[in-house]
Amino acid sequence: MSHPEYDFVAVGGGAAGFFGAIAFAEKAPGSRVCILEKTSTVLGKVKISGGGRCNVTHACFDAKRLTTHYPRGERNLIGPFHRFGAQDTVDWFQKRGVSLKTESDGRVFPVTDDSQTVIDCLMSATRELGIEVRYHSEVDRLCRSGERWLIDLKDGSTVSSRAVLIATGGTRNNAGVRLAGTLGHEIVPAAPSLFTFKIPDRRLEGLSGIAVEEAAVSIPGTKLRSDGPCLITHWGLSGPAILKLSARGARELADKDYQFEIVINWCGPMSGEKLDAILLEARESAPKRRVRNGLPGLTMPSRLWHRLAEDSGIPAELTWSNLTRDARQRLVAELTAGRFRVQGQSLNKDEFVTSGGVALKEIDFKTMQSRRTPGLYFAGEVIDIDGVTGGFNFQSAWTTGHIAGESAAAGG
Ligand SMILES: Cc1cc2nc3c(=O)[nH]c(=O)nc-3n(C[C@H](O)[C@H](O)[C@H](O)COP(=O)(O)OP(=O)(O)OC[C@H]3O[C@@H](n4cnc5c(N)ncnc54)[C@H](O)[C@@H]3O)c2cc1C
Known part of the structure; x- marks a missing residue:
């Protein structure tokens, strides 16, 4: 019985599958290329990504530095990013008519702020290259038959x-x-990454929506720490500092069943000693001002300051000139080393990924080909690679997809 025959088939119509198919077709003009997608739509995650704006990559143009944003895959991605890094992604889209812009935190978006622009670009590239996209085509089994x-x-x-x-x-x-497992590849068990922390704590109640620009968060007894913006939510904490920490600790925190303690420095890079010295100066600079009303020059949302001062036992009327050493030290501890108990996790609605997948050692990162089976390639999130939030997950999908497609076309 004869079957439709292709030179290259991408299983999965996401970012990695599209980049793989397009790279193959460009490198091997006239070849028969197909994308098999199990659902009725392709690029579904591109559509919803970045709150509908699609954060395509991050403006980090040094390959080595780019890899530091991947809790899993860091070492393996150095070579691939030298070959196809963030600048290549920017050039790839710009060359195909998608203008991009970089936001102040380094995230790169289409200027339209609409992920559909990225989808339209990818769809038009497949059409121009004659790539067949087959919907409702769920792959169930793969087997080798001679060279095919x-x-x-x-x-x-x-x-x-x-x-x-x-x-x-x-x-x-x-x-x-x-499929990879049945073909003998080692699989790393899946665990969610990029999640928010559930923290039922009186100190955070009613403060939902407050963001601290520079917080530092760590998990005692581990090497896990991160910094950046931290957002108080209805049920705990989120924001880049928390999401980064969840990514770095994805496996360790799953093993703890998401029950652990965190320490927060709400004043970011400032040490307790430095803050103590600043508070001491306030006795001279603002003696009559109430402590609960905050400290001039220290940038912290006033409602959060007020709550933490209250929790440190500072009376409502107390002025800076009357702040005792003990009270000052309690305040410093609350501000720079506040302890909170995490009691669960929740998916971050803006971006989430899965850690785990096909083990890194099973793949030759020069080609993205399986080390076990010739002619089989892997790309995107199916591999045990994941990045922190900020465009890094798409970048690894574009990179690995592109390299897989080019290598397969070259017969590598
Ligand atoms: C809400 C959300 C927002 C995000 N925002 C961002 C962002 O702004 N920036 C960023 O860098 N990352 C973002 N991410 C992460 C990013 O979307 C993923 O890392 C990326 O889409 C992975 O690409 P992929 O091609 O590997 O997989 P996917 O995009 O998941 O595509 C896989 C495709 O394979 C299909 N498929 C599965 N099984 C089969 C089968 N048996 N046969 C045929 N087809 C199959 C699926 O239906 C799917 O279409 C976000 C993730 C989420 C969930």
């Missing part, structure tokens, strides 16, 4: 291809991970 792959779909049909890219993304019970 037979790809069985859930609907009972089969297609064949010289090279296959597994780019099925990063959800739990991932089909691509299962």
Whole structure:
């Protein structure tokens, strides 16, 4: 029985599958390339990403530095980022008519602030290159037949291809991970990354929406720490500092069943000693001012300051000139080393990823080809790679997809 025959099949119509298919077709003009997507839409995550704006990459143009944003995959991505880094992503989209802009925190978005611009660009590239996109095509099984792959779909049909890219993304019970496992690849168990912390604590009650620009957060008894903006939510803490910490500790925190303590310095890089000295000066600079009303020059949301001062036992009327050494030290401890008990996690609605997947050692990162089976490639979140928030997850999907497609076209 004859099957539709391709030179390259990408399993999964996400960022990595599209970049793989496009890179292959550009490198091997006239080849037969297909994207198999199990649902009725492709690029679904691109659509919802970055709050509908699609944070395509991060303005970090040094390959080595870029890798430091990946809790898993850091060492493996150095070579790939030299070959196709953030600047290449920017050039790739600009060359195809998508103008990009960089926000003050380094995140790169289309100037339209609309992820559809990115989708339109990818769809038009596939059309121009004659890449076939097949919907409702869920891949169920892969097997080698001579020099080719037979790809069985859930609907009972089969297609064949010289090279296959597994780019099925990063959800739990991932089909691509299962396919890789049945072909003998080691799999790292999945755990969510980029989640927010559930902290039922009186000190945070009623403060939802307050953001501290520069906080530092750590987890006692571990090496886990991070800094950056921290946001108080209805049920705990979120914001880049928390999301980064959740990414760095994705496995360790899953093992703790999301029950652990954190220490927050709400004054960011400022040490307790430095803050103590500043508070001491306030006796001279603002003697009659009430402590609960804050400290001139110290940038902290006033409602948070008020709450932490209250919690340190500072009476409502107390002025800086009457602040005792003991009270001052309690305030410093609350501001620079506040302890909170995390009692669960919640998905961050703006961006989340899964850690775990096909083990890094199973893949040759020069080509993204399996070290076990020739003609089989991996890209995107199906690999045990994940980045912190800020455009890094798409960057690794573009990079690994692009390299897989180019290498497969070169027969590597
Ligand atoms: C809400 C949200 C917002 C995000 N925002 C950002 C952001 O702004 N910036 C950023 O860098 N990252 C962001 N991310 C992360 C980013 O979206 C992912 O890391 C990225 O999409 C991974 O790309 P991928 O191609 O590997 O997988 P996916 O985009 O998940 O694509 C995989 C595709 O494979 C298909 N598939 C699965 N199994 C099969 C099968 N058996 N047969 C055929 N097809 C199959 C799926 O239906 C899917 O279409 C966000 C994630 C979420 C959830």
